[in-house]
Each structure stands twice: as C-alpha cells, then as structure tokens.
Amino acid sequence: MILPWLFRALPGPVWLRLAVLLAAAVSCGFALWEWGFPWLVQHFGTALDGSPTVGQGGSGRA
Amino acid sequence: MPTALVPGLWSGLWSGLRFVLALLGELLLVGGAVVGLFAAWLSWGQSPLPTAEQLQTVQAIQHAFRTGTVVPPGVVALIRIPALGAGWQYPVYEGTGAAALSRGLAHYSGTAEPGRRGNFAVAGHRSSDSGFEPLADLPDVVRVGDPIVVETAAAEYEYRISGTERTGPSDVAVLRPDQGRHADPAPGLVTLTTCTPRYGSSGRYVVFGTLVATTKEPTAKEPTTKEPVR
Numbered sequence: 001m002i003l004p005w006l007f008r009a010l011p012g013p014v015w016l017r018l019a020v021l022l023a024a025a026v027s028c029g030f031a032l033w034e035w036g037f038p039w040l041v042q043h044f045g046t047a048l049d050g051s052p053t054v055g056q057g058g059s060g061r062a
Numbered sequence: 063m064p065t066a067l068v069p070g071l072w073s074g075l076w077s078g079l080r081f082v083l084a085l086l087g088e089l090l091l092v093g094g095a096v097v098g099l100f101a102a103w104l105s106w107g108q109s110p111l112p113t114a115e116q117l118q119t120v121q122a123i124q125h126a127f128r129t130g131t132v133v134p135p136g137v138v139a140l141i142r143i144p145a146l147g148a149g150w151q152y153p154v155y156e157g158t159g160a161a162a163l164s165r166g167l168a169h170y171s172g173t174a175e176p177g178r179r180g181n182f183a184v185a186g187h188r189s190s191d192s193g194f195e196p197l198a199d200l201p202d203v204v205r206v207g208d209p210i211v212v213e214t215a216a217a218e219y220e221y222r223i224s225g226t227e228r229t230g231p232s233d234v235a236v237l238r239p240d241q242g243r244h245a246d247p248a249p250g251l252v253t254l255t256t257c258t259p260r261y262g263s264s265g266r267y268v269v270f271g272t273l274v275a276t277t278k279e280p281t282a283k284e285p286t287t288k289e290p291v292r
Contacts, residue, residue, distance in 0.1 A: 001087075032096065037100055037107065052197070053170070054233055054237065
C-alpha cells in the first residue's frame with residue numbers, strides 16, 4: 001500500500017529505488033535502536049522502576 | 063434504488079474494504095517488525111561492558127591509584143569481575159544515589175571499605191532506561207569460586223564468590239558485617255546486590271564473596287579527593 005506507492009513514486013531504475021527504500025528502512029531502524037527505544041523505555045518503562053539497593057524502592061532503576 | 067446501481071455499489075464497497083485491509087495489513091507488518099526490533103534491543107542493545115568514555119574514566123582512576131595522584135571525587139575503588147567479560151571494569155562510587163548508580167557501581171555508605179574487616183557492600187544496575195546496566199548478566203554467569211577483584215590506591219584485593227542468593231528488596235541483612243548469614247567478617251567480605259528479574263524490581267540478586275588475597279603492595283601515598291595544596 002504505502003511501500004508500493006513509494007516504490008512507484010520514486011524515480012530511477014528498480015535497483016536504485018530498492019536501495020533507497022532499504023536505506024530509509026535501515027535509517028529508521030537505527031534511529032529507533034539508538035534513540036527511539038531508550039526514549040520509549042525511559043518514558044513508559046514502568047517495569048524498570050526500582051532500585052538495586054536493598055531496603056530502598058523506586059529511587060532508581062533495577 | 064435502481065437495480066443497475068447495486069453491482070456498482072458492491073464493487074465500490076469491496077474496493078474500499080480491500081484498501082482498508084491492505085493498509086491494516088501493512089501497518090501490522092511494520093508494527094511487527096518494530097516490536098521484533100524492540101525485543102532484539104532489549105536483549106542485545108544494552109551492553110554491560112564499558113563504553114570508550116567509561117573506559118577512559120576507569121583508566122584515569124587506575125592511573126591515579128597507581129601513581130598516587132588525585133583521585134576523582136567520590137571514587138572508592140575499581141571493581142573487576144572477569145566472569146562478566148575481560149573488559150568488564152567499573153568505578154565504585156560512594157553512596158547509592160542515582161548519580162553514582164548511573165556512572166558505575168555504588169558503595170553502601172556505612173559498610174566496610176575494600177579489604178577491611180567487615181562487609182564491603184556494593185549495588186549496581188542490571189537494567190536501566192539509559193542503557194547503563196553493568197550487572198545485566200550477573201545471575202547468568204557468576205559461579206561460586208569466581209574472582210571479584212577490587213583495586214584501590216592502597217592495594218588490590220581478590221575476593222572469591224562464596225555464594226549467591228535471591229531475596230527481597232527489604233532484606234537489608236545482607237549488608238550486615240556477617241552478610242546476614244553468619245559469615246566470618248574477619249578476612250573481609252564483599253556483597254553485590256542488583257535487581258531481579260532483569261526488567262523488574264520485585265527481588266534482589268545478591269552475590270557474596272570472601273577476601274582471599276591482597277595482590278598489590280600499598281602505594282606510598284594515600285588517595286585523596288581534593289586538589290593538592292600548592
């Protein structure tokens with residue numbers, strides 16, 4: 001749907017369009033890996049709440 | 063409604079439904095790929111080994127220890143656990159505040175100093191939102207008998223792991239001089255605590271060790287956290 005439309009909309013030969021889409025996918029994946037997932041966990045990762053220090057709770061992360 | 067319009071209506075509805083289903087399918091595929099990538103990131107995206115920057119800090123502290131020069135403020139020791147990796151080495155900072163835990167391991171204030179009689183108790187992250195999780199692999203790899211090496215300006219102390227335990231967050235007895243299990247504090251003990259399960263905080267994984275060797279002679283100068291008087 002979106003990807004076929006993008007593929008058709010891009011100029012150039014097939015290999016170039018494939019390469020452009022692949023590069024975009026890798027870039028998105030890298031951005032998620034480096035910034036997206038850490039941000040996600042930082043803001044919504046309540047499962048990580050805790051502290052490795054015994055006798056204390058919730059002041060840091062496990 | 064004229065009967066001639068019915069096939070056209072059905073055709074339009076079917077076309078619209080196909081569009082929605084195709085869009086939904088593509089979104090689900092992309093969503094599945096992102097979820098898979100997230101699972102991979104949780105498993106492999108956060109390394110317990112020090113980064114280049116952390117390694118520089120470790121080397122600077124080591125240099126200060128070995129030459130008797132100024133030690134960065136708050137540093138108690140350097141700790142190595144070879145079972146966690148050949149390059150695994152972190153500073154131990156005084157106090158178990160969030161700042162200390164985000165830079166290295168944290169010494170429980172009031173517990174013994176390294177190499178001394180009593181219990182040198184240390185905490186560390188096993189998972190964190192910043193990706194700093196030096197003890198991520200601890201429960202999986204350490205075994206009884208593995209060494210824990212603690213280096214200070216005074217000496218290098220080698221502890222051997224004598225046991226492990228899973229306990230609750232409120233079990234402060236493991237910080238006592240006898241580790242809460244009637245261990246003899248005379249030779250010097252070490253206790254590491256971290257969270258378990260890895261992405262939870264309902265329990266604590268505890269590693270106990272006993273000092274077996276002092277492998278470096280004390281340097282001439284004691285460490286200092288202040289600038290020398292000129």
